[in-house]
Amino acid sequence: MKMDIKIMNPSSNIAICTLWAKKELVLKALRETQKMVNIIGTLYTVYGINYLLKTLAKHGKIDTLIVFGPDLSGSGKALITLFKEERVPKGLRLIWEWDKVKKIVNTVKMIDLRHAYGSKEGIRVLKETIKENFRHMERSVRDEEDWKLEEVKLRSFPVPLAGFYIHDGDLFYLWFKAVYLVMKYGFLKESEYGEIQKEVIGLLSVLEVYDRIKDVNNIITKFSEVMNPEGFKKHVDSLLNAKDCEKVSYTYGNRLFSNDVYGDQIKYIIDKLGERPMSRRAIATLWLPSDRESDTPPCLVLVQGLISGNYYHHITVFRSHDIFGAWPLNAYGQLILAMKIAEGLSKKLRRGIKIGNLVIFSISAHIYEHDWMRAEEFIQKYKDRVKVRFVPDLRGNIIFSEGRVEHRVESGEILNVYEENYDELKFETGFLSADHAFWLGYEYGRKREIT
Structure with missing residues (x-):
């Protein structure tokens, strides 16, 4: 973070913090009075107080700090609390020990003019306050020190975030965006498997197909740089196979094509949309009442099909989604399933039905700790390639x-x-x-x- 400050008179005892106001505009309004100001700077966030303290530590002649500006984020309130109440306000994570910071707090007078900002008399009040408190300083009021500001990179985003949207016409790069998003904005929490994870809530990933995908084998080729291509074929075989597997309690294929409660749900989707293309009821449900007590319930819980014009849209809902380990297989499998449904609809409706969008809604989008290192390596390897890609905006x-x-x-x-x-x-x-x-x-x- 770059310090947004300007030094005018190094011999002055006064500094001005403009919070969210542009310091250039305040200086312009001060006119000749700005010669009485040592430093002026902004303070957009509570965390930025660390940078303000570093500045005061280096400029020991400053003994008066005037706060004048709009307090849009509460940074001004936190600053006032720190200096006037001599305590660390809620939400401020100090980089330095309190005993070190207290030397600054005890030698700087705080003047709160937040109320004056924006009023007709605001600038006049600021000018008078500067003139009343200005002193030409021959010596520093405290030892001048150059504090090293070494920030610690967050392991977890500080608050759990919900509601993300990513889109692309390429499945590989859509996955990259999902991995990057979870690694950057993921909130650290435990999982039911005893391993910590980074999680974002409500990730909507949209693959905009619309004739862009000519050969699905090319998709596997791209992913083979990172993952074993055999995994894709096995997943598709399982997804499109209605038979039970002896090694597991269920498969997605079994839940979709031979469900104990709903029967062949893929046939139902094709029949429903084939009879009424405008229907919003072509839904397959993979969650069963018995799954509430299961140790391994399905992550994919719902599939819905919609038709718009000559395009079939395939919407999937995952209650839990391992973005690094499982998302590519799931997404590829659903694309193949969507193609199978579109083929069935083309025969049923006697017209060409193409894939429009593959929509993947991941309620809990997460990456487990054992994959963090590989995920970071993946991001570093492909980030420059993704940054320069042009992705057309279908909105026009x-x-x-x-x-x-x-x-x-x-x-x-x-x-x-x-x-x-x-x-x-x-x-x-x-x-x-x-x-x-x-x-x-x-x-x-x-x-x-x-x-």
Whole structure:
């Protein structure tokens, strides 16, 4: 994290913390009074207090800290608590020992002007406060030290996060995104197997097929760089086989094609959609009442099929999903199953039905500790390749055109037209893919610089 500070008068005793306000705007408003300020800087997060303390430790002439700005994240409140109440506020993880920090706290006067920011008299109050407290310092009020700020990388994201969406037209790179996401944002917790895991809740992975996949064997070839290709073939054989396996209590194939309660559920999906293509009731359930007491209940609990036009969409729900160890086999198997269903629907409806989307909803998306090292190696090996890939956004393209913005679908027709302004673009980009939204923001900023 880079320290967002500016030094004006090293002999001054005053520092200003602008919190979320741009320090350049505050300095401009201060005019000649800024000559009485030693340092000015922002403070966006509570954690950033560590950087503020490092700055005060290095600049020993500062004995007055004025807080003036919008406290959007509670960083200002935490800072005030630290200095005025002489205690570590909730949510602040200090890098240094309290006895070391206390030397700063005891030699710096805190002036809280958060209430004045944004008011008509705000700048006047700030100027008067600076003038009243300014002193030209010949000596430091404490020993000046260059504190080393060595941050410890988090093993776990601090809060459990839910609701992630990733998409791609390539199954291998979709898996990469899932692994990267769980390793970065996963919350550390125990599992029922006695091993810790990183977990995110509610991961929606969408493989946008739409004629992009010509040969499924190419998928296995890509994955063979990381995994044993024989595993894919065995999984598909098991998935498409209705027979029980003696070595396990059930198989997905048995639950789908020869379910004790529902019978052949894949035939049901084909028949249901074949009779009523608009149906939302073509569902296969793999969870049985007896699974509540089982030590090895199925991870895949539901499969649903939908038809839109000439496209079949295959939606799957996994209650528990091992993203590094099992996701590739599961995803590949469901793609093959979707193709089988689409083939059956083509015969039933007497028209060509193609695969649209393969949707995989992982309620608990996790990676076990024994796979963390391999997952990190996998990320390092392929990250640069993924970063430069272009993934088309099926939501369409955004075109800047003479003061207006056109939203055109992939085939070229206009979906919407709206004004070229920040608020409108911010709203619209919330529904685009993340990389598309990033590009749009970049282009908008570039256009504003030019004009």
